[in-house]
Amino acid sequence: MRRRTRTRKALSNAVVVLCAAAVLLALVPLFFVFFYVVQQGFSSLNLDFFTKMPKPVGEAGGGMANAIVGTLVLIAIAGAIAIPVGIIAGVYLSEYGKKKFASLVRFTADILNGVPSIVIGIFAYGLAVLPVKHFSALAGGLALSFMMIPIITRTTEELLNLVPGTLREGSLALGATRSRAAFSVMVPAALPGIMTGILVALSRIAGETAPLLFTAFNNRFFSTRLDQPISSLTVQVYTYAISPYEDWHRQAWAGALVLVAVVFLFSVLARVVTRRLERMHRV
Amino acid sequence: MKKTPSRSRSADDRGFRLGTGFFALLVVLLVAAIFFELYRTSSLSLTKFGWRFWTGKTWDPVSGEFGALPFIWGTLYSSILAMLISTPIALGIAIFLSELSPRPLRTPLAFLTELLAAIPSIVYGLWGIFVLVPIVRKLELITPAWLKKVPLFSGPPLGVGMLSAALILAVMVIPFTSSVAREVLKAVPPSQREAAYALGATRWEAIQAALRYGRTGVAGAIMLGFGRAIGETMAVTMVIGNNPQVSTSLFAPQYTMAAVIANEFTEAADDLYLSALIEIGLVLFVITVIINALSRLLIWSVSREVKPRTEALALPALPLPPAPPEATA
Numbered sequence: 001m002r003r004r005t006r007t008r009k010a011l012s013n014a015v016v017v018l019c020a021a022a023v024l025l026a027l028v029p030l031f032f033v034f035f036y037v038v039q040q041g042f043s044s045l046n047l048d049f050f051t052k053m054p055k056p057v058g059e060a061g062g063g064m065a066n067a068i069v070g071t072l073v074l075i076a077i078a079g080a081i082a083i084p085v086g087i088i089a090g091v092y093l094s095e096y097g098k099k100k101f102a103s104l105v106r107f108t109a110d111i112l113n114g115v116p117s118i119v120i121g122i123f124a125y126g127l128a129v130l131p132v133k134h135f136s137a138l139a140g141g142l143a144l145s146f147m148m149i150p151i152i153t154r155t156t157e158e159l160l161n162l163v164p165g166t167l168r169e170g171s172l173a174l175g176a177t178r179s180r181a182a183f184s185v186m187v188p189a190a191l192p193g194i195m196t197g198i199l200v201a202l203s204r205i206a207g208e209t210a211p212l213l214f215t216a217f218n219n220r221f222f223s224t225r226l227d228q229p230i231s232s233l234t235v236q237v238y239t240y241a242i243s244p245y246e247d248w249h250r251q252a253w254a255g256a257l258v259l260v261a262v263v264f265l266f267s268v269l270a271r272v273v274t275r276r277l278e279r280m281h282r283v
Numbered sequence: 284m285k286k287t288p289s290r291s292r293s294a295d296d297r298g299f300r301l302g303t304g305f306f307a308l309l310v311v312l313l314v315a316a317i318f319f320e321l322y323r324t325s326s327l328s329l330t331k332f333g334w335r336f337w338t339g340k341t342w343d344p345v346s347g348e349f350g351a352l353p354f355i356w357g358t359l360y361s362s363i364l365a366m367l368i369s370t371p372i373a374l375g376i377a378i379f380l381s382e383l384s385p386r387p388l389r390t391p392l393a394f395l396t397e398l399l400a401a402i403p404s405i406v407y408g409l410w411g412i413f414v415l416v417p418i419v420r421k422l423e424l425i426t427p428a429w430l431k432k433v434p435l436f437s438g439p440p441l442g443v444g445m446l447s448a449a450l451i452l453a454v455m456v457i458p459f460t461s462s463v464a465r466e467v468l469k470a471v472p473p474s475q476r477e478a479a480y481a482l483g484a485t486r487w488e489a490i491q492a493a494l495r496y497g498r499t500g501v502a503g504a505i506m507l508g509f510g511r512a513i514g515e516t517m518a519v520t521m522v523i524g525n526n527p528q529v530s531t532s533l534f535a536p537q538y539t540m541a542a543v544i545a546n547e548f549t550e551a552a553d554d555l556y557l558s559a560l561i562e563i564g565l566v567l568f569v570i571t572v573i574i575n576a577l578s579r580l581l582i583w584s585v586s587r588e589v590k591p592r593t594e595a596l597a598l599p600a601l602p603l604p605p606a607p608p609e610a611t612a
Contacts, residue, residue, distance in 0.1 A: 009485055249413070
């Protein structure tokens with residue numbers, strides 16, 4: 001009996017240690033990736049990277065100015081489509097969340113979120129590339145917007161649900177219509193959170209490569225035209241990474257550092273804002 | 284004169300409900316549209332090959348012969364390997380963060396593990412090519428000869444291949460499984476653990492009680508990770524070696540469904556080639572939808588409030604309402 005208790009306790013302690021080890025084990029690749037991206041990226045990152053155009057093959061130097069602008073154009077298109085759709089759909093879910101239809105929307109939004117980004121790319125290809133027979137920034141932005149819509153929908157709903165319902169009831173009692181209560185009271189109350197959610201979604205979308213490969217394609221030149229192929233930071237990093245040139249590898253690391261920095265910054269920002277919001281509305 | 288306030292208000296409310304409802308409907312329509320679009324554009328390959336498409340091993344665009352078995356094999360093999368590696372680690376993290384961790388460490392550790400999901404796939408791929416693959420190659424070089432006779436470890440030491448892909452996938456999938464499993468464990472009522480302690484259980488036995496209570500949700504968390512692994516494209520494409528063959532060897536360069544689409548889509552010159560690639564995309568879509576739907580239902584059955592990881596927005600978990608009492612003792 002005694003010994004049995006002792007083995008049970010030993011087993012329990014072993015599991016505690018193993019679980020702690022699992023956390024450390026997961027942090028190893030995180031630090032490993034961060035370390036290499038920062039180390040390799042920092043030594044390659046310079047002003048040229050942001051201001052110069054890519055040099056022809058074999059010539060050293062040059063930068064990714066066109067790709068940075070391209071990524072900004074792409075996320076602007078994606079945001080212009082996904083932000084209104086996502087927010088309004090999120091308002092619906094938070095206002096009429098108990099309806100059967102709302103459950104269906106939530107369910108499909110979560111499923112859409114799990115659809116591989118490469119598949120979204122094929123869909124956008126069929127929608128916007130196949131009919132006009134050429135790649136375009138618009139097609140790329142469209143693909144990214146499809147990935148953003150479910151994220152923004154669910155974030156908006158989540159953050160609106162953090163706002164106390166008494167605010168809605170109060171405005172309804174003062175004679176406001178439901179749309180007024182939603183858009184003039186509830187949404188503004190949750191706005192800091194919704195905006196950060198959108199920023200995080202944009203920063204995540206900026207890191208997507210697969211859906212752009214055959215929609216926005218790539219462009220060695222500077223372009224902001226929506227009906228033409230456009231370069232992006234991620235596709236450029238990909239092209240450089242699989243190339244045989246040392247100097248391109250260097251630039252790929254610099255691009256990776258920029259991507260990681262953006263994503264990291266917005267993740268931390270989102271953390272801070274949502275925490276504050278949560279504390280504000282804690283009952 | 285104005286209309287009676289009550290009437291105009293109810294009309295306004297209806298307009299609001301229908302108006303916002305329309306945008307919500309768009310989300311549903313989008314998923315349906317993806318299916319129909321892929322189905323439509325892959326019809327050429329669907330009618331020409333039928334089921335043969337999924338049993339054929341030859342992928343030869345020049346002669347117009349398309350068999351997708353190597354890709355589906357590579358996808359399933361790499362994803363299952365990744366799950367074997369990542370699931371114990373992810374569950375360990377979930378248990379540590381929800382049951383064991385000292386309170387002040389909880390939030391920062393959760394944030395750090397979820398950062399793994401924030402790193403773009405292309406960055407994992409870049410890191411894979413220049414850091415992980417050389418390490419794996421060294422491992423393959425020091426593999427003793429007798430071990431090389433085992434089919435699992437046979438083949439030349441290339442570095443790129445199944446092992447590199449599975450490792451990188453495992454890292455990428457961990458945060459998805461762990462964060463949902465953590466939410467599930469959080470939704471387990473404390474009374475479950477308290478009851479176990481009252482009966483003299485050790486810590487691990489109490490955790491087991493909690494795990495048993497939330498087992499469907501934990502299963503859902505694992506499936507969610509599996510769905511992620513299946514659809515992952517860039518990082519895998521960059522390290523798996525892109526060689527369409529059916530091999531059990533961890534060292535062999537192989538290919539996945541997502542990778543072949545990423546690599547060959549822009550090169551697909553003729554309609555049949557393109558539609559064959561789109562058919563692979565269609566199947567990828569159907570598989571991930573089924574897996575995600577199942578995982579979501581499993582997770583919801585534990586707690587409606589546990590949100591499956593979206594693009595891991597790094598938002599703090601929201602307070603959960605008390606879970607319903609357990610139906611069966």
